[in-house]
Amino acid sequence: xxxxxxxxxxxxxxxxxxxxxxxxxxxxxxxxxxxxxxxxxxxxxxxxxxxxxxxxxxxxxxxxxxxxxxxxxxxxxxxxxxxxxxxxxxxxxxxxxxxxxxxxxxxxxxxxxxxxxxxxxxxxxxxxxxxxxxxxxxxxxxxxx
Amino acid sequence: xxxxxxxxxxxxxxxxxxxxxxxxxxxxxxxxxxxxxxxxxxxxxxxxxxxxxxxxxxxxxxxxxxxxxxxxxxxxxxxxxxxxxxxxxxxxxxxxxxxxxxxxxxxxxxxxxxxxxxxxxxxxxxxxxxxxxxxxxxxxxxxxxxxxxxxxxxxxxxxxxxxxxxxxxxxxxxxxxxxxxxxxxxxxxxxxxxxxxxxxxxxxxxxxxxxxxxxxxxxxxxxxxxxxxxxxxxxxxxxxxxxxxxxxxxxxxxxxxxxxxxxxxxxxxxxxxxxxxxxxxxxxxxxxxxxxxxxxxxxxxxxxxxxxxxxxxxxxxxxxxxxxxxxxxxxxxxxxxxxxxxxxxxxxxxxxxxxxxxxxxxxxxxxxxxxxxxxxxxxxxxxxxxxxxxxxxxxxxxxxxxxxxxxxxxx
Numbered sequence: 089x090x091x092x093x094x095x096x097x098x099x100x101x102x103x104x105x106x107x108x109x110x111x112x113x114x115x116x117x118x119x120x121x122x123x124x125x126x127x128x129x130x131x132x133x134x135x136x137x138x139x140x141x142x143x144x145x146x147x148x149x150x151x152x153x154x155x156x157x158x159x160x161x162x163x164x165x166x167x168x169x170x171x172x173x174x175x176x177x178x179x180x181x182x183x184x185x186x187x188x189x190x191x192x193x194x195x196x197x198x199x200x201x202x203x204x205x206x207x208x209x210x211x212x213x214x215x216x217x218x219x220x221x222x223x224x225x226x227x228x229x230x231x232x233x
Numbered sequence: 234x235x236x237x238x239x240x241x242x243x244x245x246x247x248x249x250x251x252x253x254x255x256x257x258x259x260x261x262x263x264x265x266x267x268x269x270x271x272x273x274x275x276x277x278x279x280x281x282x283x284x285x286x287x288x289x290x291x292x293x294x295x296x297x298x299x300x301x302x303x304x305x306x307x308x309x310x311x312x313x314x315x316x317x318x319x320x321x322x323x324x325x326x327x328x329x330x331x332x333x334x335x336x337x338x339x340x341x342x343x344x345x346x347x348x349x350x351x352x353x354x355x356x357x358x359x360x361x362x363x364x365x366x367x368x369x370x371x372x373x374x375x376x377x378x379x380x381x382x383x384x385x386x387x388x389x390x391x392x393x394x395x396x397x398x399x400x401x402x403x404x405x406x407x408x409x410x411x412x413x414x415x416x417x418x419x420x421x422x423x424x425x426x427x428x429x430x431x432x433x434x435x436x437x438x439x440x441x442x443x444x445x446x447x448x449x450x451x452x453x454x455x456x457x458x459x460x461x462x463x464x465x466x467x468x469x470x471x472x473x474x475x476x477x478x479x480x481x482x483x484x485x486x487x488x489x490x491x492x493x494x495x496x497x498x499x500x501x502x503x504x505x506x507x508x509x510x511x512x513x514x515x516x517x518x519x520x521x522x523x524x525x526x527x528x529x530x531x532x533x534x535x536x537x538x539x540x541x542x543x544x545x546x547x548x549x550x551x552x553x554x555x556x557x558x559x560x561x562x563x564x565x566x567x568x569x570x571x572x573x574x575x576x577x578x579x580x581x582x583x584x585x586x587x588x589x590x591x592x593x594x595x596x597x598x599x600x601x602x603x604x605x606x607x608x609x610x611x612x613x614x615x616x617x618x619x620x621x622x623x624x625x626x627x628x629x630x631x632x633x634x635x636x637x638x639x640x641x642x643x644x
Contacts, residue, residue: 116388126437
């Protein structure tokens with residue numbers, strides 16, 4: 089029994105430290121890995137998790153794209169690329185499943201002015217009374233310099 | 234005839250404009266501010282007597298002076314933006330704004346000013362607001378002597394104390410701001426001045442500049458904010474005679490400079506901060522006559538910085554003086570006073586004869602591996618540091634002060 093528990097504990101420790109889960113933002117404490125600004129606006133942001141379990145948090149999806157484009161982290165080492173749901177704080181969406189609304193009516197922390205939604209419906213609804221357009225992850229990625 | 238032409242404008246100017254004052258109060262004929270604004274004409278004044286006014290959102294779009302007597306209370310009942318202002322020549326003074334609403338989608342403020350010119354917001358108290366005073370697309374504005382106190386339930390449910398977006402020629406002085414996201418926030422703001430403000434206990438920064446050029450801030454005190462001041466993606470910013478103190482925390486700074494150029498940081502005091510100045514991607518900045526005392530790191534200069542000059546600063550009791558993450562250094566250091574300097578001065582000109590290396594070897598190791606900090610005060614580390622000073626190998630060879638002062642510079 090004792091051995092089983094120790095084994096369980098050890099495996100818990102081992103696996104916990106290698107978790108490739110996104111880590112919720114601690115608003116007011118976390119800083120953006122790219123621009124070094126404090127993360128505080130719960131509507132925006134993104135997170136990269138490497139296969140080794142390191143989390144890189146970003147205050148704006150644009151900062152995440154810029155970091156990805158900088159080449160400091162290789163694509164093959166990345167386990168997860170997620171963005172924050174504009175409508176729900178600390179709700180992460182896989183970038184390939186997200187629909188982005190790019191609009192000047194949005195003021196994101198780093199001025200990239202794109203918001204992520206979990207469905208096309210949600211993005212449609214948001215953009216109904218605003219100028220702007222919908223983009224998928226690849227389109228957004230290519231749009232940001 | 235000519236004389237008449239000259240005199241005529243003077244006469245017209247002297248004709249009284251019959252601006253009247255409308256008094257608002259419980260026992261007056263007009264009991265609501267909304268009614269007073271509705272009947273007022275340009276250049277009128279509205280005097281609001283003491284009391285509690287719960288009128289929801291009031292839109293002001295005429296040239297008026299609204300003055301409160303003994304701080305009448307304007308309560309937003311946690312639902313409404315209290316004043317929404319646009320136009321020109323408007324003064325708002327002597328009110329207590331409280332409980333303006335908050336919303337995830339709209340930047341509700343106690344006083345929101347949009348598309349305006351010549352606006353004065355002064356001597357007000359703003360309590361428990363989402364955004365305190367919010368200006369966009371305005372010019373020639375003055376925000377003076379206001380006390381803005383936020384009390385957010387959570388870090389992320391607060392806006393900025395004073396928020397300016399796309400403004401120019403703003404003067405922000407003698408305000409006291411606490412409990413907000415950023416004390417003062419500038420985005421696309423130019424040719425403006427921030428002076429004599431006290432910014433404390435804000436969640437993120439005392440002042441935050443984004444894409445804002447040709448601005449200056451001086452004689453401000455930043456105490457116990459998430460970090461002191463963040464200056465990002467801007468140029469020609471003057472920072473003088475400010476006090477940065479007690480900005481403690483893993484990601485806390487006195488000043489964070491990110492992509493800044495052609496700016497000046499002079500005559501400031503940095504006391505007891507985790508990092509006095511953190512700079513990245515910054516060029517052509519004059520950093521002189523500052524005091525750095527008892528900081529974890531006085532200055533962190535990332536390798537992406539070039540052409541900056543550091544001179545006549547005084548460094549006392551900092552754990553690390555300068556640290557960097559590269560081996561190249563394209564910045565100049567001279568005539569600084571370093572309390573850790575152990576050189577001599579044989580010709581008695583007040584300048585040490587041996588150059589000073591402000592980057593300790595161990596700071597390079599900590600830069601690579603922050604956890605190594607735990608060994609900082611150990612015997613081995615001091616030994617390594619001494620060896621490195623004698624024969625530099627890890628630290629940038631050209632990061633030296635070749636004219637270190639023997640006595641502190643007189644500031």
